[in-house]
Amino acid sequence: xxxxxxxxxxxxxxxxxxRRTRLLxxxxxxxxxxxxxxxxxxxxxxxAVVDTPQVVDDRITLxxxxxxxxxxxxxxxxxxxxxLSENADDVTISSADxxxxxxxxxxxxxxxxxxxxxxxxxRAYFNTYYEADDVVTFYVLGPQVGQPEISRGDDLSSIxxxxxxxxxxxxxxxxxxxxxxxxDDLLExxxxxxxxxxxxxxxxNNPDEVSASTIFAQNSIPFNVVLVQRFRPNAVAEHxxxxxxxxxxxxxxxxxxxxxxxxxxxPLGPLKILYDTLVSSRKVYSLSYRSTxxxxxxxxxxxxxxxxxxxxxxxxxxxxxxxFQPPEVEILNTTLAxxxxxxxxxxxxxxxxxxxxxxVAIRFPDGVQRGVQSIRLDVVETASDNVVQSRLFNAPAxxxxxxYSIPWTFDNFITPGTITPLTLVVSVTDEIxxxxxxxxxxxxxxxxxxxxxxPTLVPTPAAATxxxxxxxxxxxxxxxxxxxxxALILAVVxxxxxxxxxxxxxxxxxxxxxxxxxxxxMPAPTxxxxxxxxxxxxxxxxxxxxxxxxxxxxxxxxxxRINKEEFVIGxxxxxxxxxxxxxxxxxxxxxxxxxxxxxxRDLGAKNGTYVNGxxxxxxxxxxxxxxxxxxxxxxxxLELWDPKTVVKIGERKTSATHxxxxxxxxxxxxxxxLKTVFGIKNVGDDAGPVDDDYSPV
Numbered sequence: 001x002x003x004x005x006x007x008x009x010x011x012x013x014x015x016x017x018x019r020r021t022r023l024l025x026x027x028x029x030x031x032x033x034x035x036x037x038x039x040x041x042x043x044x045x046x047x048a049v050v051d052t053p054q055v056v057d058d059r060i061t062l063x064x065x066x067x068x069x070x071x072x073x074x075x076x077x078x079x080x081x082x083x084l085s086e087n088a089d090d091v092t093i094s095s096a097d098x099x100x101x102x103x104x105x106x107x108x109x110x111x112x113x114x115x116x117x118x119x120x121x122x123r124a125y126f127n128t129y130y131e132a133d134d135v136v137t138f139y140v141l142g143p144q145v146g147q148p149e150i151s152r153g154d155d156l157s158s159i160x161x162x163x164x165x166x167x168x169x170x171x172x173x174x175x176x177x178x179x180x181x182x183x184d185d186l187l188e189x190x191x192x193x194x195x196x197x198x199x200x201x202x203x204x205n206n207p208d209e210v211s212a213s214t215i216f217a218q219n220s221i222p223f224n225v226v227l228v229q230r231f232r233p234n235a236v237a238e239h240x241x242x243x244x245x246x247x248x249x250x251x252x253x254x255x256x257x258x259x260x261x262x263x264x265x266x267p268l269g270p271l272k273i274l275y276d277t278l279v280s281s282r283k284v285y286s287l288s289y290r291s292t293x294x295x296x297x298x299x300x301x302x303x304x305x306x307x308x309x310x311x312x313x314x315x316x317x318x319x320x321x322x323x324f325q326p327p328e329v330e331i332l333n334t335t336l337a338x339x340x341x342x343x344x345x346x347x348x349x350x351x352x353x354x355x356x357x358x359x360v361a362i363r364f365p366d367g368v369q370r371g372v373q374s375i376r377l378d379v380v381e382t383a384s385d386n387v388v389q390s391r392l393f394n395a396p397a398x399x400x401x402x403x404y405s406i407p408w409t410f411d412n413f414i415t416p417g418t419i420t421p422l423t424l425v426v427s428v429t430d431e432i433x434x435x436x437x438x439x440x441x442x443x444x445x446x447x448x449x450x451x452x453x454x455p456t457l458v459p460t461p462a463a464a465t466x467x468x469x470x471x472x473x474x475x476x477x478x479x480x481x482x483x484x485x486x487a488l489i490l491a492v493v494x495x496x497x498x499x500x501x502x503x504x505x506x507x508x509x510x511x512x513x514x515x516x517x518x519x520x521x522m523p524a525p526t527x528x529x530x531x532x533x534x535x536x537x538x539x540x541x542x543x544x545x546x547x548x549x550x551x552x553x554x555x556x557x558x559x560x561r562i563n564k565e566e567f568v569i570g571x572x573x574x575x576x577x578x579x580x581x582x583x584x585x586x587x588x589x590x591x592x593x594x595x596x597x598x599x600x601r602d603l604g605a606k607n608g609t610y611v612n613g614x615x616x617x618x619x620x621x622x623x624x625x626x627x628x629x630x631x632x633x634x635x636x637x638l639e640l641w642d643p644k645t646v647v648k649i650g651e652r653k654t655s656a657t658h659x660x661x662x663x664x665x666x667x668x669x670x671x672x673x674l675k676t677v678f679g680i681k682n683v684g685d686d687a688g689p690v691d692d693d694y695s696p697v
Contacts (some may be wrong), residue, residue, distance in 0.1 A: 045314035046220060047306050048191065050099070052286055053320040058366055059090075060320050065099065065194060069247070072222060073194070073280045077306065083541055085303040088289040097282040102193040108201030109142030110172045115229040117256050118200055122163045123265040124258075125198070129279045130156055138162060139182050141167030148178045172205045176212040179223075183215050194281035197223045197248065203235045210238055213246030224278055225269065226247035228367040230255050239555050249274040276616065280475040290669045291322070296432060298322055329428045329438040332359040332403065334441040336424060341621065342416050342449045343592070345566070349416075349449065352601075352621045355409040360426055362404065371431040372396055377406055380420040382441070388412050405450065416449035489673050545643045546593050554636030555579070559647065567591040569632060570603070583607050583633050586589035589616075591630075591640070598624045598640060607633040 051061040066073055078092050097537055105122070109115060130136075136153040136351075143149045153159035186195045204210065216223035227239040236252055243250035251258060251274040258271035267275050287304070300322060305315045341352045362372060375396050379389035384510020389412050396404050406426075413420060420443060445479040549560040560577055568575045572586040579588075585605040592599045602609040602616040609616045610631030616622055624630070626645070628636045641647055 005416045021122060043359075044220075045306075045312040046310055047304060047314035047316040049304075049316055049318045053318055054602075055320055055323050058323075058325075059288055062304070062318060062320075063288065064285055064304065064316065065283070066285060066306055066308070066314055067194070067218075067220060067281070068310065068312060068314075072249075072277055073283045074309050075286060077278060082287060083305045083307075084289065086291055086293040086295075086300065089292050090631050091287070091289040093285060093287050095283050095285045097203055097279070097284075099282045099284045100131065100135065101279065101282055102135045102186065102189060102195045103278075104137050104139065104147075104186055104195075106139045106175070106178060106182055106197065106199045106201075107141065107166065108173065108175060108199070108240075109140065109166060109169045110201070110203070110205060111168065113168060113202040114228050114230050115168045117230070117253060117259075118202070119163050119166055120255050120261065120265050121200055121271070122229050122254060122382075123160070123333045124260075124267045124271065125275055126156060126159050126163070127264050127268055129275055130159065131282075132156075135189070137182070137185060139178050140166070141173040141175065141178060143168065144488050145171055148181065150181075161316070162607065167552070169441050174206055174209065175199075175201075175204070176209055179212050179444065180215065181222070183219065186221055187219065195221045196281055197221060197246070198278065199223065199225045199242070199246075200228060200469055201239070202227070203231045204238050210241040211245050213242050213248075217247030220247070222246065222248035222278070223352070225250050226253055226273055226274065227251070227371050228253045241546050246358075247253045289680070292367060296324075296368060296370060298324075299491050304669075308311055323363070323366070324432060324434060326434040326436040327372075327428055327430050328365055329361045329426055330361045330363075331424070331426060331438060331440050332361050333440075336408070336440060338408075338410065338442070338444045339447065340413060340444065341447040342408055342414075344449075349414075351410070351446075352619070353410060354406045354619070357405045358408050358424070358426070360404045360406065360428070361402075362428055372398075372404065373429045373431050373433070375404060375406055375429075376427045377408060378425040378427070379412070380423040382423050401563045410444065411472050413444050413446055416446050419443055419445045479678070520669055541649065547591075547598065547643060548632070548645075548647065548649045549577075549591075549638040550640050550641060552637040552639055554632075560638070562591060562593070568603075579632060579636065581635070583635060588632055589630075590622075598626070600630065605633070610634065 020564050046067045048065050050065060053060055053062045055061075066077070068074065069241055076095065077093055079093050082091065082093060084091075101365055107118065107122070109118070132155065136159065138153060138673055139148040140151070141148050151162060153162060182197065186197070189195075199213075213223040213225075223243065225239050225243035225246070225248060227250070229235055229252075239252075240250045251270040251273055253259060258268050260266045260268050266272075290298075293300070298321065299319050301317055301319050303315060303317050305313060307313050331651045336358065337358070338353065338356055342349050343352070344350075358377065360375065364370065373395065375393045377389075377391050377393075378387050380387050389409075391406075391409075393406055396406070398404055408424065422442050422444060423439050424442055425437055427435060429435045544563045545561060546565065547562040549562065551560075552556050564576055567577070568587060568590050569577045569579065570586050570588040571578065571580060571582075571584045575587060585603070585607070588605045589602045589609040590601045592601065600609065600611065600616065601621050601623045602618050604618050608631075610629075610633075611622065611624055612628050615633070624640055626640065626642050628640050632638065639647070
């Protein structure tokens with residue numbers, strides 16, 4: 001009877017236990033599903049910048065941490081997993097386990113727990129994974145009734161002392177309040193360090209508390225669970241669910257099989273995987289790149305997006321102080337040595353060179369193209385270090401090659417026969433007020449000016465009359481002719497008066513008229529004295545035969561003698577040779593003889609001056625070889641010859657492309673070659689035909 005009752009009682013208890021187990025499993029599954037859905041909906045992958053990004057030269061280095069939905073850090077990342085909101089080049093990524101860990105350790109020592117296995121499980125972690133900078137807080141359920149004993153592990157020695165002192169409690173505890181306390185402490189400490197939770201226990205007194213860990217998943221703090229048990233297989237499902245609701249990992253140290261005790265406690269199998277996953281939160285990623293975004297924002301905001309191995313995406317934003325580098329300036333002219341050649345124009349001194357352009361290249365080593373605010377040119381005398389010229393060019397425009405051209409004018413250098421060493425300093429300021437400069441040594445030479453010649457009765461070719469002497473001779477001739485004309489007028493008036501008187505007297509009719517002729521001739525001896533200078537002044541015209549121009553096209557066949565060292569051709573009556581054509585400028589060009597070499601200067605003619613078909617630049621003295629064709633516009637073609645060359649005008653061709661028949665002297669027996677004028681380029685503004693429709697200047 002007793003044995004039968006005992007058997008029935010045992011059977012009833014088994015049935016009750018089975019019913020309770022099934023009910024518990026149903027409740028656990030429902031709670032697990034709801035908890036996981038809530039945790040997954042409230043938390044996601046997260047990325048966070050560890051410190052202020054560093055900028056060295058043109059590279060930005062960013063340190064950041066990464067957590068998946070559960071709060072764990074992926075083992076590794078590749079460059080393809082990272083994207084930035086700005087253009088980037090030379091992207092590299094690396095990682096290091098350099099970050100300290102904030103760890104909350106919750107130990108359940110309720111009555112019936114396997115305390116010896118709990119000690120081995122904790123030693124296996126701290127002997128292997130603990131770092132001196134880690135912040136560890138212990139929450140021990142056991143020594144006090146109703147609340148945990150909270151203590152801080154400052155170093156490994158104090159932690160081992162605490163573990164050795166763990167003892168079984170006679171009480172059975174609820175874990176919900178302790179989990180809330182541990183979470184509040186983690187949240188209050190902030191997220192500067194990665195946060196993890198490690199729960200170690202043998203059983204749950206209240207199976208409903210499997211959902212108490214949901215609060216950790218909602219804050220993306222992994223709640224990792226280690227079950228330490230002997231002969232409690234039913235506790236596995238409860239603790240696995242507790243870890244799932246907390247978004248953490250689970251390991252079962254059944255009968256101590258997950259810990260190797262020799263030579264010191266170390267984790268094995270699933271326990272090692274859990275600990276490795278937990279400490280992966282130490283990983284800090286270092287992203288380095290070079291920005292290629294052309295922006296002038298001094299502190300841009302950039303979004304970093306990372307794709308995790310499970311397909312989740314985490315994003316974070318950061319700002320960095322962009323460092324702009326000053327521009328680099330280079331003068332592209334290979335040489336800047338300038339030469340000014342002075343000459344006389346009447347009583348004035350003129351120069352052939354006015355300025356030269358300086359080409360400046362500006363580059364931005366930081367890769368951000370920007371405008372130029374100003375360019376300044378300083379001309380410094382090397383000997384005295386004085387700035388003799390300074391010009392500022394605001395908002396200059398680049399040329400087609402992206403370079404800048406600024407003029408160096410020669411207004412400050414007008415002393416003939418001087419050579420001045422100089423330093424040219426070019427300073428550039430860009431649109432964000434960064435400046436740079438460069439310099440180049442050079443010199444400017446002002447040629448010697450020959451002295452004004454003294455007029456002589458018999459001038460020689462070596463001492464030719466200057467323009468000023470020619471003007472003086474012209475003035476003497478004009479004065480003499482005016483005096484002669486006045487004398488003739490007075491003589492005519494005198495004769496008319498005498499004739500009137502003779503007609504009024506009858507007795508005078510018989511007087512011969514020739515008797516009164518001598519008074520008419522009396523003024524004639526008066527100009528005899530100055531007549532000699534007139535002949536002497538005209539004599540140099542025979543001797544000042546410097547060259548000749550022979551018409552080829554556009555004018556009647558003729559020879560024009562060049563009798564001055566500066567022979568002006570134009571439409572104005574004051575020119576030495578007048579061409580009364582509307583397309584010829586008033587002062588078209590000047591032919592000059594210097595040291596047995598002819599030069600020609602275009603005086604700004606609208607329709608241009610040409611040498612052998614090439615148009616001359618304006619106001620530049622260009623050497624012209626003997627036998628060259630001079631074009632007064634494109635209509636009139638003249639050949640230039642020296643006095644020794646005999647030109648047969650009658651046999652010349654009428655086409656502008658042919659030359660006159662030339663007879664050279666014995667000393668001029670070299671072949672006649674029409675050479676192009678070196679350095680002259682065609683000018684495109686007069687490329688069309690020139691005719692009478694051209695308007696005069």
